[in-house]
Amino acid sequence: MIRPWFILTAVLTAPAIAQDGGQLYTTYCSACHAENGMGATGGQFPPLAGSEWIKDTPDRAIQIVLHGLEGPVEVKGQPYNLAMPPQGAVLPDDQIAAILTYVRSSWGNDAGKVTPEMVTKARAATADRAAPWTAAEILKLHPLPKTPSPLKNLTSRVYHGKWEHLPKFDELTAENYEEEQDGIISLKHAGRKDFFGMVWEADFIAPGDGEYLFRFSCSDGGRVILDDQVILEVHGRGPMNGARTVACIEELKGGSHSFRVEYYEYDGDEGISLTWSGPDGKFSGALTDTVFQRPTEAPSIPVEPTAGRAAIFRSFIDGTTPRGIGIGFPGGVNLVYSADNLAPELLWTGPFVDAGDQWTGRGVNPTPPAGENVARLSQTPAFPIQARFEGYELDPAGNPTFLVRIGDTHITDHYQPAGGHSFKRTLTSKGESTTILISETLPVEPLEDGWQIGERITLQIGDAHPILRNNRLYLELPSSGATTLRYTLK
Ligand code: HEC
Structure with missing residues (x-):
């Protein structure tokens, strides 16, 4: 005969220690790391989905939950510099184990179960620790898994x-x-x-x-x-x-x-x-x-066009808007296209950019153009206010075409080297005719076959229709067809 109280105890003891990791995660972690593990407030907090920090050994994540983490840290190639409060005093070992088991097996993560014993051991090993970890400290104890070689x-x-x-x-x-x-x-x-x-x-x-x-x-x-x-x-x-x-x-x-x-x-x-x-x-x-x-001083890491292909540099570049796209042509003529203002804003000759400052994290410091005599053409939007940047494409030679949309009008803006310190810019439009700003900061003088912009830039505009107003040079783009410009830098 089975006594009812025996069944009752068996039922009670088993589920009583099985914590609901998902439920606990929602309570204790999701405010910052989001219900889907991607990091709350649009990725301002680091993600746990796909994070290398929770792969292989569970000790790394256990220690972070026990004692917290602060200071600069890189997760999935992105830098963060915030603070995670310690939770070791609030959460018992079996709850931490359940949360981390849930985290390690959710959102595509694929790491093993974490047992309460593992947490007990980790807690005992760092019992006298009072301060939150820094990334460097925790990595010394539990290095990140190596990316498999490609x-x-x-x-x-x-x-x-x-x-x-x-x-x-x-x-x-x-x-x-x-x-x-x-x-x-x-x-x-x-x-x-x-x-x-x-x-x-x-x-x-x-x-x-x-x-x-x-x-x-x-x-x-x-x-x-x-x-x-x-x-x-x-x-x-x-x-x-x-x-x-x-x-x-x-x-x-x-x-x-x-x-x-x-x-x-x-x-x-x-x-x-x-x-x-x-x-x-x-x-x-x-x-x-x-x-x-990496030496303590940032090393010089020149980014250069290779084997006849343009180099594209997409990080913060000094002197232009946050979405500046650097283009270094073979032959030593360089420009930054601002995806915010939809215009080539900076032109220079010589070396392209030096990525030394960006050796580790991405876009921490703006990178200055490496060449000298950087000329600024403009710093305000080139098109009417409703123009939108729709990305860019590279042709097989690595030359970019920027895509712009103004209502139903589509404009492509293509750049390619044209020998020496020259490059060719080809604008095509499909839709309505529109006016585009070419230059606004440097003095502009007409030449026989084009325009002198500042001391160093000459611009040939073919049969395009120019408009000069208060030292600002505009071009009229026809409603369809191509307009070709040639920029030459001295
Ligand atoms: C108050 C916000 C907050 C809460 C709550 C929080 N975290 Fe964090 N967590 C952070 C921040 C911020 C960082 C990065 C710290 C830094 O910049 O040094 C982080 C980093 C981490 C990391 C290492 C980096 C990564 O993205 O993989 C792990 C693992 C982690 N948290 C797990 C958890 C777990 C599990 C919980 C719930 C028990 C939790 N966190 C609760 C804010 C929080």
């Missing part, structure tokens, strides 16, 4: 020789060949410290469409070749430091791309460092086993 089918070849610049490796015989299963570029198979070269080949698997940032430094020299184009190169002999670090941004389609790195070491210190980050900062990591440490 390099598949990686092979390495080692060559012996004394080189002070890149040899033609394909004409040489390799001393050693390895398949590098871990997808990490390393000098560990070099077998010597001086007078050698290495070549790595792989498929770079881009996780999605968009802009990829690569940074490269090595001692002594080398280069990175993506889809048979040299994208980065370090010349000559020298140490691996900020002054010899190069970076570039490449627009890639998701999927497989051929990838090759060539490298040589003369003598002295050797090393190679290559990092990548994917679209919207969602992915990032090192492709090498040594990562160049």
Whole structure:
């Protein structure tokens, strides 16, 4: 015979310890991290959905819930700098375990269960801690999981020789060949410290469409070749430091791309460092086993057009509106297009931009144009007030076309290099005719075949119809068809 009170106790004890993680999450976390885990108030608070902070070991998140977290922290490639209050005094171990089990298995997260015992142990280990954690402290105890390498089918070849610049490796015989299963570029198979070269080949698997940032430094020299184009190169002999670090941004389609790195070491210190980050900062990591440490002073990381392609730089750029898009053409003529004012606002020649200040977080400091003599054409909206920016497209050569809509009128605004310090701007419209502001801050003088703007810019406008009013130069765009302008910088 089963006694009723026996069944009752069995029923009571089991569910009594099973806390409802979802319910507790709503009560204790969702005000800041949102019910959907994306971070409350439109992402002002960091997300838990897809966050690397709650992956693998649960200890990292347990400690954050127990003691709180404050100061700068990066989550999914985005910087935050707020404070999360400690909850260890309010929440018992089984409730923390239930919340974190829920967080680790919701919204696409896929990490294991957290038991009350794990929390008890973690709490005991840091019992004498009074202050909230900083990101640096917690990462020292519980480092973040590494992003899996996007390099598949990686092979390495080692060559012996004394080189002070890149040899033609394909004409040489390799001393050693390895398949590098871990997808990490390393000098560990070099077998010597001086007078050698290495070549790595792989498929770079881009996780999605968009802009990829690569940074490269090595001692002594080398280069990175993506889809048979040299994208980065370090010349000559020298140490691996900020002054010899190069970076570039490449627009890639998701999927497989051929990838090759060539490298040589003369003598002295050797090393190679290559990092990548994917679209919207969602992915990032090192492709090498040594990562160049950021010196306390921001290193110089020139962003340059590569192999005949324009470089696009989309971060805060000094001297223009928050949505400024930098374009560096091969040949050394550069501009910033403001997506707020729908106009090319800054023009300069020489080096494009230096991304050194943005080594870690994105867009922390505005990046100044790297060249000299930056000329400002305008700083107010180019179109009537109801004009809207609708994004931009890149043609196969990497040249951008900005898309603008004014009611039912569609305007495209295309830029391409035109030799020397010149570029061509082609505006097409479909809809109604409209007036566009070309220049407003510099003195404007008519020339025989165009306009002189300030001392350094000449503008040819073909047969477009100009309007000069109070030193402001406008053009009339017809209701359909193309208008081609040519800007030349001295
Ligand atoms: C009062 C707002 C607030 C509450 C409530 C809160 N958090 Fe946070 N949380 C934050 C902030 C802000 C940060 C980032 C702190 C910083 O900038 O240093 C953070 C960071 C985190 C992180 C690390 C970064 C990330 O996004 O993955 C985790 C994990 C986390 N919180 C989990 C939780 C859990 C679980 C709860 C509920 C028990 C919770 N938080 C409750 C505000 C809050």
